[in-house]
Amino acid sequence: MHEVAVLALDGVVALEVAMPGQILGSAQSADGAPLYRVRVCGPGEGVTASAAGSGQFQLRPPHPVTELLTADTVVVPAHETDDRVPETVLDLLRRAHASGVRLASICTGAAILAQTGLLDGRRATTHWRHADALARRYPAVRFDPAAIFIDDGDILTGAGTTAGVDLCLHMVRRDFGAAVAAQTGRRVVAAPWRDGGQAQFVARQEIGDEIGELSGTMHWLLERLAEPVTLDRIAARARVSTRTLSRRFLAHTGVTPVQWLIEQRVFAARDMLESGGSGVEEIARACGFGSATALRQHFRRRLGTTPTAYRARFRAG
Known part of the structure; x- marks a missing residue:
């Protein structure tokens, strides 16, 4: 024994x-x-x-x-x-x-x-x-x-x-x-x-005021998850160079601006999978991934599972 x-x-x-x-x-x-x-x-x-x-x-x-x-x-x-x-x-x-x-x-x-x-x-x-x-x-x-x-x-x-x-x-x-x-x-x-x-x-982290001017840029990005946002466009919104923007994001979040944006899109997709009956293709477009294939790739890479499996486990009701 x-x-x-x-x-x-x-x-x-x-x-x-x-x-x-x-x-x-x-x-x-x-x-x-x-x-x-x-x-x-x-x-x-x-x-x-x-x-x-x-x-x-x-x-x-x-x-x-x-x-x-x-x-x-x-x-x-x-x-x-x-x-x-x-x-x-x-x-x-x-x-x-x-x-x-x-x-x-x-x-x-x-x-x-x-x-x-x-x-x-x-x-x-x-x-x-x-x-x-x-x-x-x-x-x-x-x-x-x-x-x-x-x-x-x-x-x-x-x-x-x-x-x-x-x-x-x-x-x-x-x-x-x-x-x-x-x-x-x-x-x-x-x-x-x-x-x-x-x-x-893992729960989504709140955007705190302690990160200063970066807070406004983050909120701006959250309002545009479905849009094709580039690093140059984010830097223009923040009124800094792309190098400065990347340095600030790395210092406060540990990831680049584009990586942070993808994480927020995954969080948004999680919310939609948990709370609604939208199809994976529709969720992918609404969250800025463009296609169900891209959503599945990012989901698997970050969460180690698929959107369908995630919905089966976490959907309310």
């Missing part, structure tokens, strides 16, 4: 503590025998767990943190705290990894793995809202805010809370095969594989 230890410290997100037990604990062999044993490990005096909308409550992990060393896989859920994890726990994670234990994190649990140094030089993911902050805090880690989960062999990282389901089902698939993963997915009513990445869930 595959032994799994879930790390629970102060600030742990309650749902993510329970998730590995629910998903991995549902995996069974052909004769109905459980394939995983999941233990929650933490301080003997108990920890404060958090649940959105329900505040905090006390949780007493039934197993000591030293059992991280005897597991086959250690799962580190999100912890809603900026405090550094005790060095004794970080050392246990390092020792467990050195002995061959597989490590996996869910959401901001990646921050705990980053504190160990074990993610240095590796590609990892976390919730898209926290990816930039963690990338600044741990520059040696290559955070990818687009991935639902990343399997780097002996260390796996997952994005937000529900991505923990994807990550656990992936571990079942890796450990016991696709058929067992599919059956486990059926038991918990979850897709055994989810297309696309986190970009499908």
